[in-house]
Every structure is written in C-alpha cells, then in structure tokens.
Amino acid sequence: MSDSKKLVPPKGKKTHTEMLIDPSLSGGYRRVRRKSALDDEFEAEDDMQARELRDLRTEEMMIKRRARIAKLEREIKEIEEVPAEPKTGEAPKIPGISITVARQIAALPDEERNRVLETYLLMQAAEAKQANTVLPAIVGFARANPGSSPNQYMDFAKAMADQFRTGVEVAQKMTPAAPAPVPQQDPWRGIELVRDLFKDSVKEPLDKMTQSMQPQTGFFESLLMNPELFERAKDLGIFGSPRVGGAGTSEVDLRIAEITTANQLEIKKLDLEWRKSLLEREASDKKTDALLTALAPLSAIISGPVNQRMRQFGQQQASAHNPGGPPGAMPPPGNTILIKCSCGFQGPMTFQGPPPDRVNCPSCGLELIVGGVPGASGNPEEADTGT
Amino acid sequence: MPVETLRKQIQELETDIAGLEEKIRTKKAEKATAAAQIQARIFLERIFAPYMDGLCDVWGLSPEEGLSVLIKENVSLDRIANDNREALAEFLSQPEVRVITAVASPLGNVPDEGIKNKMTVLLEVMRKIRPELANVIINTQGGQKWFYDSLIGLRNILFGRP
Numbered sequence: 001m002s003d004s005k006k007l008v009p010p011k012g013k014k015t016h017t018e019m020l021i022d023p024s025l026s027g028g029y030r031r032v033r034r035k036s037a038l039d040d041e042f043e044a045e046d047d048m049q050a051r052e053l054r055d056l057r058t059e060e061m062m063i064k065r066r067a068r069i070a071k072l073e074r075e076i077k078e079i080e081e082v083p084a085e086p087k088t089g090e091a092p093k094i095p096g097i098s099i100t101v102a103r104q105i106a107a108l109p110d111e112e113r114n115r116v117l118e119t120y121l122l123m124q125a126a127e128a129k130q131a132n133t134v135l136p137a138i139v140g141f142a143r144a145n146p147g148s149s150p151n152q153y154m155d156f157a158k159a160m161a162d163q164f165r166t167g168v169e170v171a172q173k174m175t176p177a178a179p180a181p182v183p184q185q186d187p188w189r190g191i192e193l194v195r196d197l198f199k200d201s202v203k204e205p206l207d208k209m210t211q212s213m214q215p216q217t218g219f220f221e222s223l224l225m226n227p228e229l230f231e232r233a234k235d236l237g238i239f240g241s242p243r244v245g246g247a248g249t250s251e252v253d254l255r256i257a258e259i260t261t262a263n264q265l266e267i268k269k270l271d272l273e274w275r276k277s278l279l280e281r282e283a284s285d286k287k288t289d290a291l292l293t294a295l296a297p298l299s300a301i302i303s304g305p306v307n308q309r310m311r312q313f314g315q316q317q318a319s320a321h322n323p324g325g326p327p328g329a330m331p332p333p334g335n336t337i338l339i340k341c342s343c344g345f346q347g348p349m350t351f352q353g354p355p356p357d358r359v360n361c362p363s364c365g366l367e368l369i370v371g372g373v374p375g376a377s378g379n380p381e382e383a384d385t386g387t
Numbered sequence: 388m389p390v391e392t393l394r395k396q397i398q399e400l401e402t403d404i405a406g407l408e409e410k411i412r413t414k415k416a417e418k419a420t421a422a423a424q425i426q427a428r429i430f431l432e433r434i435f436a437p438y439m440d441g442l443c444d445v446w447g448l449s450p451e452e453g454l455s456v457l458i459k460e461n462v463s464l465d466r467i468a469n470d471n472r473e474a475l476a477e478f479l480s481q482p483e484v485r486v487i488t489a490v491a492s493p494l495g496n497v498p499d500e501g502i503k504n505k506m507t508v509l510l511e512v513m514r515k516i517r518p519e520l521a522n523v524i525i526n527t528q529g530g531q532k533w534f535y536d537s538l539i540g541l542r543n544i545l546f547g548r549p
Contacts, residue, residue, distance in 0.1 A: 258390060265393035272400035279407035283414065305483045307437045314441020316474040317467045349444075 097135060104139045112142040119153040123161065134160040308345055308362050337370060423505070427512040434545070436517055438464065454523045458533045465540020475544065502538050506531070509538070 097105075105113055116138050123131035123138075137160045138153065145152070337355050339345060345363035349355075355370050436450070443453035457464075468475050478484060497505060510531075513521040524530040 262390050262393060265390060265397060269393060269397050269400065272397060272404060276400055276404050276407065279404060279411060283407055283411050306433045306486075309478065309481050309484055310434055310437035311441035311444070313468075313474060313478040314438040314443075315445045316441075316478075317438075317471050318442040318445035319471070 097132065101136050101139060104136075104143075108139070108142055109146065112146055115148070115150055115153050116142050118150060119157050122154065123157050130161040130164055133164050304363050305345075311362075339368065341366060341368065420508075423508045424512055427505070427509045428516060431509060431513055431516060434541070435464075436520070439520070442467070451519050451523050454520060455527055458523070458527045458530050461529065461533060463533060463540050464537040465544050468540075468544055479545070497542065499539060502535060502542065506535055506538055510534070 105116055108116060116135075119138055120131055120135055123134065134157055138157055141148070141153065141156045337349050337359070339349050339359070339361060341361040341363060343361060343364040343366065345361055349359060349362065357370055358367050359370055360367055439450045439454060443450050446453055448456065457467075510521055510524065513524070524534050
C-alpha cells in the first residue's frame with residue numbers, strides 16, 4: 001500500500017486534460033514561407049475563373065427566369081383569349097353562418113358535425129332563409145342528443161322551420177295596419193321607423209318611470225316652502241319652540257322639561273359621586289397619622305443632646321443675667337462641675353450640695369469620676385470639679 | 388332613569404357627603420390637636436424645661452423659684468437670651484438644635500394672635516408633664532403675660548421671626 005501511494009503522483013488542481021502530440025505525427029511544424037510573384041499570378045487566375053463562373057451562373061439564372069416569364073405570359077394570353085362563359089348556374093351559395101355557430105359546429109364530434117351539415121344543406125336546398133335560422137337549433141339538438149339518426153335531425157329541423165314560419169305568420173297577423181313594406185333602397189325610412197318604434201315602446205315608458213322615481217316634495221319641505229303653512233306650524237309648536245300659552249305647549253313641554261331635568265340630575269349625581277369618592281379618599285388618608293406617629297420617636301432620638309445643649313445654653317445665658325440684682329452680676333453658682341465626656345458632651349452640672357464622686361454623663365449616660373483627669377488609662381471619661 | 392329615582396339617589400349622596408365632611412373635619416381637628424400637643428410636648432421637654440433648668444442651675448434656684456423670680460421681675464426668656472448674643476448664635480448653629488426647632492415648631496410661622504392659642508395648648512401639656520411649672524405660670528400674677536411674651540420672644544429667636 002505504501003509503495004502504490006508513492007508511485008501515484010498527487011492530484012493537482014487542474015480541471016482540464018492536456019494532450020501532447022508528437023510533431024512528427026501531426027505533420028511537423030508549418031514552415032513560414034514568403035509570398036512570391038507566382039503566387040500572385042495564381043491568385044489572379046483563380047479570381048478570374050471565379051468571376052467567369054459567377055457570370056455563367058448569373059446568365060443561367062436569367063435565362064431560366066426569362067423562360068418562366070414567357071411561359072406565364074403565354075398562359076395569361078391563353079386565358080385572355082378564352083371567351084367568358086355565361087353564368088347559367090346559381091350564384092355561389094354563401095352560407096349565412098355566424099362565427100359563433102361555426103365554432104359550435106367545429107366543436108362537435110365528427111359524426112354529429114357531418115349530420116348537422118347534411119341537415120343544413122338539405123334545409124338550405126329546400127328553404128335557404130330558414131336553414132340559416134334553424135341552424136343554431138340544429139347544433140343545439142346535436143349537442144343535446146348525440147348519436148341521433150339523420151332522420152331525427154331532419155325531423156327536428158323541419159319542426160323548427162315550421163315553428164319559425166308559424167311565429168312569423170302570427171306576428172304578421174297581430175301587427176295592425178302594418179305599414180307599407182319598406183323599400184329596401186330607402187335606408188332613411190327604416191331609420192325613421194326604428195326611431196318611432198323606439199320612441200313609442202321604450203322612450204315614453206322610460207320617461208314616465210323616471211318621472212315617477214323623482215323625489216317628491218315631503219311634508220316638511222312643503223311646510224317650509226309655504227310661508228302660511230310655516231307660520232301655522234310654528235303656532236302649533238311643531239318646531240319645538242311653541243309660543244307661550246300656545247296650543248302645543250302641554251305634552252311636548254312636559255316631555256322636554258322632564259328630559260332636561262333628568263339630564264341635570266344625572267350631571268349632579270355624577271358630580272356628587274365624584275366628590276364623594278374624593279372625600280372618602282381624604283377620610284382614609286393616613287399620611288398625617290404616620291407623620292404624627294414618627295414625630296415623637298424622632299424627637300426622642302435627639303432628646304439627649306438637645307436637652308444638654310439647651311441646658312448648657314441656659315447656663316451660659318444665666319451668667320449674663322442676675323435675677324434680683326444688676327444685669328451681669330453672677331449669682332452664686334453653687335456646686336457646679338464641668339463635664340467633658342468622650343461622647344463630645346461638654347457642659348456644667350450643678351448640685352445643691354457637694355457633688356458626688358461619680359456622675360453620669362447627661363448625654364450618653366457613661367459613669368464619670370468627679371475630679372478625675374481625662375487620660376490614656378482606658379477610662380472612658382473623667383470629669384473635673386468646677387468652682 | 389326616572390327623575391324621582393335620580394332625586395332619591397342624589398339625596399343619599401348628599402347625606403353621605405355631609406357625613407364624610409363632618410368626619411373629615413373631626414379627624415382634622417383631632418389631628419391638629421394631637422400635632423399641637425406633640426409639638427408642645429417636644430417644645431416644653433426639649434427647649435423650655437432644659438433652658439429653665441440651665442438658668443436655675445447657675446442661679447442656684449429650683450426651676451419653680453427661678454420661674455417665679457422671672458415672672459415677678461418681668462424678664463422674659465428672650466430678653467435673657469439677647470443679653471448674651473454670642474452664646475445664642477453658637478447655640479442656634481448646633482445641628483441638633485436646628486433639627487429640634489424644625490421638628491417641634493409650635494411657634495414657627497405663627498402670628499402673635501396665634502401664640503395665644505398655642506400658649507393654651509402649651510399650658511395644658513405643661514400641666515401634664517411639668518405641673519409645678521404650669522402652676523407657677525398660672526397662679527403667679529402676670530404669669531400668663533410673661534409666658535406669652537417669652538413665647539413671642541422665643542419664636543423670634545428660635546424660628547427666625549424678628
């Protein structure tokens with residue numbers, strides 16, 4: 001396996017195949033030779049021969065065409081020389097078949113189509129006008145009754161032709177005082193006839209119908225258009241604003257007043273409901289209660305420092321006023337000590353008798369030694385005696 | 388809806404509204420009284436009483452004695468405070484003092500006429516928490532006037548009214 005792998009070269013990325021052919025097999029390399037004078041001579045001879053050949057071919061073509069033209073002229077001459085024969089036969093029959101009917105006939109199966117055409121030809125041979133008339137009916141018969149015999153086709157065609165003829169006769173009998181037959185050569189007369197017919201049978205009924213469909217003047221319109229009727233209606237209170245004391249002021253007025261009162265009461269009710277909801281919300285408001293509840297604890301939190309500050313302030317102010325004596329004279333202070341606590345409190349404390357050995361800080365409640373000195377001995381606070 | 392029904396509903400609504408308004412009035416009055424009493428209590432406990440205690444500490448008198456002397460000499464509390472303006476300024480700059488004057492401000496933004504009503508409330512509260520001081524103010528001649536003048540003065544000092 002390993003040897004074969006070594007022998008097979010790796011596949012490259014080429015997508016096409018190249019083939020090298022030995023030059024000896026392919027005819028060798030083409031020698032490049034310069035053009036000589038003889039070559040020019042040969043080329044000139046070739047050109048001349050080619051030109052001669054082309055001329056010959058052109059001449060051949062012209063001879064053939066001339067021969068054909070001569071033949072055609074001879075045939076035309078023969079045709080022209082033949083005398084025209086009198087037309088003794090019937091005029092060529094042009095079938096009066098509409099394109100729609102022709103398509104319907106073409107769409108029929110072969111058998112039905114042949115029978116329809118046979119019947120049509122037979123009918124045309126008998127009565128040409130009726131054949132065209134009954135042809136659509138024959139086509140319909142063929143589509144509705146496939147596989148019918150030619151006799152059935154013919155019977156049906158005859159029946160249809162008879163019906164058509166009967167219908168025409170009845171129509172002619174029912175037309176009173178039929179006008180004289182319109183000459184075919186007067187088309188204007190036919191147009192006038194059609195116009196009169198249209199006018200009598202279509203236009204007048206349509207005019208009457210259109211007139212009857214026009215909007216008629218209503219009661220209120222006629223009332224508004226006629227001043228007398230308008231004033232009278234106004235007096236009667238038809239327009240909703242009858243005059244005071246008029247005839248139409250009873251029922252309508254009461255009804256209007258009732259509706260107006262009801263509307264006003266509805267509005268008042270809505271207003272009261274809205275006010276009630278506001279008052280209910282206000283009555284259940286707890287914000288002030290919460291504020292009052294929070295006020296006392298807040299005061300208690302700061303009560304200690306504030307009390308001391310206030311007391312200290314009083315003591316400071318007392319030194320400036322001597323009740324019962326001149327202002328500025330200090331009253332006998334008694335036994336007062338100055339407290340300096342580690343909590344930051346500093347202020348005097350007075351006792352009626354001699355101060356005790358230990359006092360509590362008014363601010364934080366820490367026990368302090370009276371007469372001590374604040375030091376680094378670990379004692380939190382010390383107090384010294386005052387005066 | 389028929390008019391009669393609407394009238395009846397409106398009558399009921401008006402009755403309900405009248406009841407609610409009365410309830411709100413009563414509640415507001417109760418709250419106002421409670422708030423006034425709380426403020427009065429805070430004022431008395433945190434401001435008035437310690438101040439009197441401080442004064443009397445230095446003078447060597449009991450609060451009742453000091454208060455009686457002040458009433459007799461007609462020396463209001465603000466007058467005493469104004470005698471030492473430096474100490475007053477330092478006192479008012481203390482943060483806890485500013486807090487307590489903001490919280491307990493029964494005298495703040497109150498006109499002189501309103502001070503009389505406040506004084507009534509303060510005396511009522513004082514009779515509960517410091518009855519000995521209240522008795523001195525009530526029983527001493529000129530005591531209530533002195534208290535009124537002192538309150539106006541304290542209002543001017545503590546709550547910024549000139």
